[in-house]
Structures are given as structure tokens and as C-alpha cells.
Amino acid sequence: MTISRRRILAHAVAVGAGTVATPLVAAGSAAPPRRVERWGVYEIALDGPRVGNPFVDVTLAATFESAGKRVRVPGFYDGDGVYRIRFSPPDLGEWRWQVESNAPALQGRSGSFAAIAPAKGNHGPVRVTKDGYHFAYADGTPFRQIGTTCYSWALQSDAKCALTLKTLAAAPFNKMRMLVFPNVESVATNPFVRTGSGPRDWDPARFDPAYFRRYEDRIQRLGALGIEADVILFHPYDEKRGYNDMKRADDERYLRYVAARWGAYRNLWWSMANEYDNIETKTIADWDHLFETLVAADPHDRLRSIHQINIYYDHRKPWITHASVQNGAAVLDDLRAELHRAMTLKPVIFDEVVYEGNSPKRWGNLSGEDMVQRFWWGLIGGTYVGHSETFDPNRNADFSWLGQGGTLVGTSAPRLAFLRQVMEEGPVPGIEPIQPWWNYHLGGKQNEYYLKYFGAEAPEEWAVVLPGRGEAALQRYRAEILDTWDMTVTPVEGVFTMARKNEYDVHDPARPTVKLPGKPWIALRLTKL
Amino acid sequence: MTISRRRILAHAVAVGAGTVATPLVAAGSAAPPRRVERWGVYEIALDGPRVGNPFVDVTLAATFESAGKRVRVPGFYDGDGVYRIRFSPPDLGEWRWQVESNAPALQGRSGSFAAIAPAKGNHGPVRVTKDGYHFAYADGTPFRQIGTTCYSWALQSDAKCALTLKTLAAAPFNKMRMLVFPNVESVATNPFVRTGSGPRDWDPARFDPAYFRRYEDRIQRLGALGIEADVILFHPYDEKRGYNDMKRADDERYLRYVAARWGAYRNLWWSMANEYDNIETKTIADWDHLFETLVAADPHDRLRSIHQINIYYDHRKPWITHASVQNGAAVLDDLRAELHRAMTLKPVIFDEVVYEGNSPKRWGNLSGEDMVQRFWWGLIGGTYVGHSETFDPNRNADFSWLGQGGTLVGTSAPRLAFLRQVMEEGPVPGIEPIQPWWNYHLGGKQNEYYLKYFGAEAPEEWAVVLPGRGEAALQRYRAEILDTWDMTVTPVEGVFTMARKNEYDVHDPARPTVKLPGKPWIALRLTKL
Numbered sequence A, B: 001m002t003i004s005r006r007r008i009l010a011h012a013v014a015v016g017a018g019t020v021a022t023p024l025v026a027a028g029s030a031a032p033p034r035r036v037e038r039w040g041v042y043e044i045a046l047d048g049p050r051v052g053n054p055f056v057d058v059t060l061a062a063t064f065e066s067a068g069k070r071v072r073v074p075g076f077y078d079g080d081g082v083y084r085i086r087f088s089p090p091d092l093g094e095w096r097w098q099v100e101s102n103a104p105a106l107q108g109r110s111g112s113f114a115a116i117a118p119a120k121g122n123h124g125p126v127r128v129t130k131d132g133y134h135f136a137y138a139d140g141t142p143f144r145q146i147g148t149t150c151y152s153w154a155l156q157s158d159a160k161c162a163l164t165l166k167t168l169a170a171a172p173f174n175k176m177r178m179l180v181f182p183n184v185e186s187v188a189t190n191p192f193v194r195t196g197s198g199p200r201d202w203d204p205a206r207f208d209p210a211y212f213r214r215y216e217d218r219i220q221r222l223g224a225l226g227i228e229a230d231v232i233l234f235h236p237y238d239e240k241r242g243y244n245d246m247k248r249a250d251d252e253r254y255l256r257y258v259a260a261r262w263g264a265y266r267n268l269w270w271s272m273a274n275e276y277d278n279i280e281t282k283t284i285a286d287w288d289h290l291f292e293t294l295v296a297a298d299p300h301d302r303l304r305s306i307h308q309i310n311i312y313y314d315h316r317k318p319w320i321t322h323a324s325v326q327n328g329a330a331v332l333d334d335l336r337a338e339l340h341r342a343m344t345l346k347p348v349i350f351d352e353v354v355y356e357g358n359s360p361k362r363w364g365n366l367s368g369e370d371m372v373q374r375f376w377w378g379l380i381g382g383t384y385v386g387h388s389e390t391f392d393p394n395r396n397a398d399f400s401w402l403g404q405g406g407t408l409v410g411t412s413a414p415r416l417a418f419l420r421q422v423m424e425e426g427p428v429p430g431i432e433p434i435q436p437w438w439n440y441h442l443g444g445k446q447n448e449y450y451l452k453y454f455g456a457e458a459p460e461e462w463a464v465v466l467p468g469r470g471e472a473a474l475q476r477y478r479a480e481i482l483d484t485w486d487m488t489v490t491p492v493e494g495v496f497t498m499a500r501k502n503e504y505d506v507h508d509p510a511r512p513t514v515k516l517p518g519k520p521w522i523a524l525r526l527t528k529l
Helices: A003-016 A158-169 A209-224 A248-262 A284-297 A334-344 A368-380 A412-425 B003-016 B158-169 B209-224 B248-262 B284-297 B334-344 B368-380 B412-425
Strands: A035-037 A042-047 A060-066 A069-077 A082-087 A093-101 A110-116 A126-128 A135-137 A146-149 A175-179 A192-194 A202-207 A228-234 A268-273 A323-326 A348-352 A384-387 A432-434 A442-445 A449-453 A461-463 A476-483 A488-497 A505-507 A513-515 A522-528 B035-037 B042-047 B060-066 B069-077 B082-087 B093-101 B110-116 B126-128 B135-137 B146-149 B175-179 B192-194 B202-207 B228-234 B268-273 B323-326 B348-352 B384-387 B432-434 B442-445 B449-453 B461-463 B476-483 B488-497 B505-507 B513-515 B522-528
Touching: A042 A093, A042 A110, A060 A082, A069 A248, A082 A093, A082 A248, A146 A348, A146 A412, A158 A209, A202 A209, A202 A248, A209 A228, A209 A248, A228 A248, A248 A284, A268 A284, A323 A334, A334 A348, A334 A368, A334 A432, A334 B334, A368 A384, A368 A412, A368 A442, A368 A449, A384 A412, A488 A513, B042 B093, B042 B110, B060 B082, B069 B248, B082 B093, B082 B248, B146 B348, B146 B412, B158 B209, B202 B209, B202 B248, B209 B228, B209 B248, B228 B248, B248 B284, B268 B284, B323 B334, B334 B348, B334 B368, B334 B432, B368 B384, B368 B412, B368 B442, B368 B449, B384 B412, B488 B513
Parallel strands: A035 A110, A146 A175, A146 A384, A175 A228, A228 A268, A323 A348, A348 A384, B035 B110, B146 B175, B146 B384, B175 B228, B228 B268, B323 B348, B348 B384
Antiparallel strands: A042 A082, A060 A069, A060 A093, A069 A082, A093 A110, A126 A135, A192 A202, A432 A442, A442 A449, A449 A522, A461 A513, A476 A488, A476 A522, B042 B082, B060 B069, B060 B093, B069 B082, B093 B110, B126 B135, B192 B202, B432 B442, B442 B449, B449 B522, B461 B513, B476 B488, B476 B522
């Protein structure tokens, strides 16, 4: 039962060379631990039937109970007669569990464990904040999304995966979009057991546990770096193998399998599809059904989204936790970004806004400056943005960071680290658009904190006019000039003491403007004293 | 039973002075006509019970049948023992009808009529076009929306109403937003029968037929001018009378009453509410329910929308035919406008974009230039815009065109007539945004017709680069310079013969640019030869 596991470990040891850690979850069917961190993974491994098709024939779930809370967690077959149930305890305390199964070897098994205080760095899963437009970890720590995309990084050689992880460890990204099914050239290529040598010779009713075990190792390694794994369940880029031609029952089984295997990882997000509207075999009703299936299959209730190319999905639907948007122009203007919040009433992540790179295609040849600019406009509009890059010596994006991971070549990443620092220092839970109707183009928190971003313009001064009514608007502010490209913060001497300018606005009559450096990529930060 | 009708007619005759036409629907319970235009109004008037509360006690509907089509049309009580059923025949031919009622005097009554060819100017009701983003009359004639708003115009004196109609007859507007319940000072103030002298002394279960009869006269007079009546059923501006405090059953009865009375008018549109989210007594679930009620009550299936102030309603819901949006900044950019289409997948009308006027409030002091600019950006983004103005000597918008109608003072209306002419000459069914992601800022029809609008910029030339792949993009175009403020069309000499510029674009290498007049409010029109 441990053959394929050993193979993976052997790989890891062979190529890890210190960067690849011990597996975070015990292999095999050893006794589960007595204590697990809150928001960690408690795994039950049980020996059970190997006959027939255990993926289809055997039902398995455990009910966990603690202090009146009950959570029913589906299990999964991991091959070689081993069944697993993975549970991430949402609360501290003693948890008791009992298994239900149609297999006598599994039915009725029970046990207990203690969920103990999380270790440093374990903030729990990311959730949508109460205000509805931002993210925070379960312990309340704000999550300031700076995403990137490496579609098939997790399916590359262990050496390449280690390189990607090394790059990420030094990069600002805290979310990774990644496909389950391969798109570009990959080492791991078979999520399902093969039945012949043709591309479509595979059995949708039999998963290859090694593929998923390998993939979840990558999810966990991202987690160890503080990176959320935004796992993309379907995509339109594979016509050869036909993963979009599975029957509905096969799609459902696939969703249940990944939900049972991966739902307990606290850094797991579900992206139902990339460019869902380019998948011709599924209708909106199909996608809705798959979301309902996923919601039912995932007691951990991880974040859920879906990504489009042309036809925006209806992000108001109840199973969508946040809008995941592809749009090349929306984050060239803070108000275009803000409109996505207005229309969805949810957090918005522009997961694809055209990439930095050297592709001959217009979707992959942004300058670093233009990539960074999009993040800033998204921020001012109260939304979040995603990065990727397409640099390749042969200008083939398949072999770039976007396709396979590896190393970063572009110039945007350090500036996104600077941006992330600005975000971390900013208001909780995030930057709000300030009176977007009235063209102030300000983000921040009314009467407390403002960011003004000038983009490609190079003004030499700006009139410090802030919207706000009543006494609450009459605050004193310190100002700093942020060079978002050179990554400097320059304090402006003195204080801006706001007085009423008119019914809608305040300003400091003694110093109505602030001098600016007359170069592009400048922002002004005003912080209440 | 004809007293109140006669009173209205007397009014009309007294003040109409040639501008007020004969009523378009027969009064009293005379025999219905034998022939009615297709899309006209066939009215059955029947004498029935006067006892009890006929609005509540008597059920009434007629089923109309022709060539296998059946339409069940609810009737309504018009006071003084008269009941009416109004039906607008969707098809030519002989229609037979039979009444169902719990009142023996009405039950089983039957008859027939012929729907004959529509007269000139009767294009039928406006519907959403097949492409999903525009409007056309039932006979296929495009409807190019140029709306305005006079909230309580229909509730003013007959003299003032006649003045408003006279103004409209010379104005470009083809849609009027108007409240059922008064907001500003009005002559007609009581939709419900009064029960005392206090503002809340009225009976929600007894309509005042005179109020509704008067109102429908205004609907019909708009129709005679070719203007759609966008009738607003609820609004938040009346706390005194409490029309938003009715019980659900009263709201339902009200919707059924107006649907039965007015649904047969082919120029009728339903706007469920103005600023619905400022009506504190109703939840989203309430609005959804009211829409379901309206759909069920309106066999004529007129257009349906709802208008917000802050919180966008979910325009994807099935009962919404088009998005009605209030936003002060969205139509300052074609792409912000276009995003509303992308998010709703329906036609978008920006019914409120801040008004032209002299109000001290920022929502009512646009220049004419700024008002017109918003229409143009909306057009380039593939959407539609609404006008109103707030000019008043005392700067009180209540007494302006916006509040009461009357005369137009602003400078935008003639320029909107020019715009409407451009729209009428443009592609069918309407202007589409051209590759909005890629920042061309062009509207039109790919490879056939393009509009480029320069807004407040005053360029002296423009590089004529059009997006388009393949042979289909290699067209020849004539160009015209449109001065959208001075209302001139100046042909550019010669022809632009497109050749490939790169993978994405075409241009004319022999004349890559066009000279422009270097003033604001210019547009360029390119039409395929």
C-alpha cells in the first residue's frame, strides 16, 4: 500500500535537497495522533476492502463531535486497501468521532483527539469578512490577497516544483492558482487509472491516488509558505484527454473525491473552472449543479469561485464566496474595479488581468509597470488582483511561470511586495473605495486613511481635497509620498488640518495642495494623526 | 358611472386647447368595438356588482383565443359598477373571448373581435432584441432609448400636463420615467379612497378609479407622441402618506390592479421602484415576491426593471428584462458602462446619471455638455442613458422638469436629438462595444461601422486603427466628423482602405491618421462603403 507513496517520497528525497520537507500528514494506516492543532489536519487512516471498485462501492464518512458541534466528514479511498478521513477542527477541545460505512471493516470505528492551540503562523482558513468585500484568516488576521498563477506547476518534476517553491518563498504572493488537470507539458499526467495507451484510455471511475497524493503534497508545501492554493477543478485547455467529456456522475465523483482529500487543508480554495465559458460540454445549469455538489461534499466550506473568459458567471449565486474575474481592462481604472463589487456584493479578485511577459500575444506582454499599475487600481477600487508572467526564451508561455512555475523573470514582483507592505499597514479589513460616484478616485477608510494613486500620470502637485460631511471629517493627517516603482516612502513635512471646503468636502486652507515628484507610479498616503 | 370620466374629459377639453386628443379608449360600458388594431387596446366594459368592496370581492378575467393561442387577461373594477378587461392583441386575426367571474352578472359573458393591421406609427410594444442587449418594437423597428424623468408630471394640473406634452412633442425623448404615487407637490394626490383628513387616512383595499383613469390618460398621451411610459410603482420619497407601509396583500392587490388597468397599453414599462434600497420596509425577498406577483398579473409581459440608489439589485433575476441603473460615474467611461452589460447580460439603461441643472446639490448641477457627454459614453459602451434637469428659479428641484414636468430650460435636449439621429442612422439593433478589453474605446458593429468619441479631449488627429482579424476586417470606410455639441456632420474627403497592421489590427498605410478639429465633444463615424 505504500509503494506509490514511497515512490513519491523517494522523488522528494532525491530532488528535495533540503527544500522539500517531511510530509505533513502521516502515510499508511498508522494510528491517528492524539493531538492536532486547531485548523490543522486530523487524519484517520483505516484498512478496508480492496475488491471491486472501492472508489464507487464503498461509502465512508465520520461524524466529529465536540461541545455540541457535529461535523460529518466524507472519507476517500487512497488505494492499496487504505481509506482516509481528513478533518480540520474548527474549534479547540476534545473531538470524538465515529465512522459510518457500508464496509463492515470500517463501520463503527471510533476515536477521539484534542484540538490544541494553533502554532505560530497557523491563522486558520481564509474567510470573507463581515463587511462582505475583504478576506481574513479565521483568527482575524487580515488576508491581503496578492495572487499569482502557475497553471501546471504542481505537475512538474519534483526538481522544478522545488524551484517554484523556492521562488515563492522569496516572492510576495499569498495565493496560487493551479490546475488539477494538466494543460501544458507535465510530468504528472494521469489523474485517472489508465486503461490503454490512447489519450482517452482512462477510467473516470478510478482515480490514481498517486496523482492526487503528489498534488496534495504541493498544496501543503504552499501552505507551509503561507500561500493559499486556489485549485482549479476544470479547464478548457485539454481537448485530447477529454476531462470535460465525463458524465455528470463522474464529475460528481471527482468533486467528492477532491473535497474529501483536500478540503481539510486550511489553505485550500476551490475554483470550479478556468474560463468556464470556453468549456463547451457544460451549461450554466451544469455548473450550478456542480457547485451544489461541491457545497454538499465539503464540510470545511472552503472558499468557492469560478473564472470566465467572456461571459461573467452570476457571482451573486449563493455558493459563490467571491468573484473571480478575468478582465484585461477593468483594473485600469479604480471605478471599473469597484463596479464589480457593486454588481456582485462580494469580494472581487481580478485573477487574470493580462500577464507581464514577452509573449507575442497581447494577453502576455505587459511591462512590469503595467502589471503593477493594475494591482494599484484594483486596490483603490476596493478589490484584489492576480499576477502571472509569460517570459520564455522562445516566447512560448507554456514554458513560462504561467505554465510550469520555476523562476520569475519580470520586474513586477518586488513592487508587488512593496504594495503588499502598504496593504498590511493599511486599514482592516481592507481598502474601501471612497465615494466612487463622485470621481475622487480615492481608496481607504473614510475620515481615517486615504490612498490616492496617480498611475502613469506625473503630476507635480495635487489638491488635497477629501470628501466628508460633518465634524467627523475634520481630521488631521500626515502625508507620505509612495513611489510604487522605486519602492520608497517619503514623508511630507507637517500636517494637513482639515477644515470645511463646501457641503461635501474638506481641505486645509493653509496648505491646499501637496507637492509631488512629477514622475509616474506615485501614490499619496494620508493617515489620520 | 361616467361622472368621474366625464370630469376628466371636461378637464381635458377645458385645458387641452387642441393639444389634448379624444380619449383613446371608450368610456362607460358601451359595446366593445368589432375591430382593433394589432397591439392596440381592446376593452370590454361590463356592468356588475356595486355592493361590498368590488376591488376585493369580485374576481374577473377573460380568456382570449385566436388561432390556437390563448391569453388569460385579468380585469379590474373601475368604480360605479363598471368592470373592464383590457387586452392588446399580439397577433392579427379573429379573437374570441369569454369571461370568468364569481359575479353572476359577469360570468360567461363572451364576444369576439378582429385584430386588424396596425395604423402608421403603431410599431407594437418594445421588447428586448434577440442579441440580448438592445430594444426593438414588436414589428422589428429598433427602439433607440433616449429617456427623461419627470417624476410627478402626470399628477399635475391638466394645464401643466398639456405643457409637458407640448414640450415632449418637440423633444428627443422616447421614454418617460414617472411615479404612480406623488413625491412633489401635485394636483392628483389620492390613489386610494380617503377615509379621513389625516395623511394616512386612506383605505389600501379601495382604489380611487379617478386617480388611475387620469394617470392612464397621461400614459396614452405619451403613447400618442411615441414615448414609452416607464411607470414607477414604488418610491421612497413619501414618508407622510405611508405607501410603503402597506401589507403584502395590499401591495399585491395594487400590482394586480395596475397590471390589469395599464398592461394593455403598448407603451407601458414597469419600474418596480425608484431607489428601492431606500425603502426600508421592504427586503430583497419582498421585491422578488412583488416581481413574481407582477409577472403573474401581467399577461402582456411588459418590460420590467428596478432602480437603486446604492445597492445594485441582481438584474440577472429572471423577471428583470433590463438593468435600470443609477450611477453618477459609470457613464463617464464607455468601459464602465459596458461592464454593466457584462455583469447583467441584459440591456442596460442608466436611468439616472446626475441631472443637468442649477441645483445646489451635486446630483443636480451638470452642465449641458456634461449631460450630453454621459449619453455618448453610454452609447459607445453599448448601453443607454436617461436625462432630466433640475432648473428652477429658486433652485428647488421639486418644481423643475424633474419634479413636475413643464418646459425644458437646459441645453442638452437638442444635442440629444442630434445623438438620437446618429443612433437612428446606425447599425441595427444598436451600437455594440468593440473589444472592450483592449482599450480601443470604440462602439459600433465589427467590420461595418465604428463610432469613436473623444469627449472633453480636443485632439487634432487620431490614428485610424481598427481591431479585426482575417479578411473580413479589410474593408473600405468613409469617415465623418460629428460635432456632438454644434450638431454638425462634416464628411472627411476620400476613403480609408484598411490593410493589416498586425495580428489584431487594420489601418490604411496610405493615410494612417485623420485630422480632427481640435475642440471638445467631437466624434468620428466610420461607415463601410
